[in-house]
Structure formats: C-alpha cells, structure tokens
Amino acid sequence: ALLLGALQKSIRTGEHEILPAGTPDAPDTVILGESVTSRSLAAALLLDYGICAEVICPVELPRELEGPFCRQIEDEQDLQAALSGARRVIADPLYRPIVPQGAQFFPLPHEAYSGRIYRKQIPNLVTPW
Numbered sequence: 001a002l003l004l005g006a007l008q009k010s011i012r013t014g015e016h017e018i019l020p021a022g023t024p025d026a027p028d029t030v031i032l033g034e035s036v037t038s039r040s041l042a043a044a045l046l047l048d049y050g051i052c053a054e055v056i057c058p059v060e061l062p063r064e065l066e067g068p069f070c071r072q073i074e075d076e077q078d079l080q081a082a083l084s085g086a087r088r089v090i091a092d093p094l095y096r097p098i099v100p101q102g103a104q105f106f107p108l109p110h111e112a113y114s115g116r117i118y119r120k121q122i123p124n125l126v127t128p129w
Contacts, residue, residue: 027069029053030083032091033110035065041090041108041125042069053090056082093118 029045031038031053038055045051054069058079061072073079080098083089089099093107094114109118 027052027054028085028087030086030089030091031055031108032058032079032083032089032095033108034059034112035061035070037110037125039065039070093121 029051031042033055035055035057038057042053042055045053052069055071056079057065057070057072058074059072061070066072073082076098079095083098083103084100086100086103088104088106089095090106090108091099092110092113094117096105096107099105107118107121109122111119111122
C-alpha cells in the first residue's frame, strides 16, 4: 500500500519519492544488480517482510538513487569485500563464486549480465495490478 501510494503521488505530481532503505543498522541482506530493479526489490522486502537490504550496483548508479544502503561498486575484489558480512545475497548466478561461504544465495538472473544462460529462470517480478 505504501509503495502504491508513492507511485500514485508520483503520477499526480511528477515528483519521485525514494522510499527509505531501512534502519540505520547494517543490513545482512545484499541485493547485487542494476539500480531500478534492485531498489524496487529492496523496498518490497522492507515493506512486505521487514527485511532491510543493501543494494550494490556493479554498473552505473544514478545519483538520485545513491543512499546509505545503495552504492556502486564495480571492482570484483571490492564487491567480495562488501559481501563479506552478508547472510543473504540476491544476485545473478554468475556472482555466486564471490558470495561468502555460509551465506544463503538467491539467484536472480539478469539477461544483461549472464545473457541467455539463465533466461528460462528469470522470474516475473511484476504482476498485473
């Protein structure tokens, strides 16, 4: 309901509203992917399940989407270090080798990253209203 309200307000006013990315505590869930889908998934996890997730974008990150729990990291070693404290990681399957041992891994294939390798496993994250 909160997300829908923010979308409706944006349609009416033309202004966007970035939903809060959680609490000041360090999240133990990391979403590794492009900014729009990953921030949307993080908002849904927070609103629906109370799970605070950090978003790490390995590609260009628009300045408007930067925040305490959304940052850009392109270097593989830096990504590996950023994932070191994660209990859960949501990312394209090709990132699995750098996920810490013992962390739960939730594959979320992205065609722009892993190509057609996992095309049939890409879930529909958007359902009709």
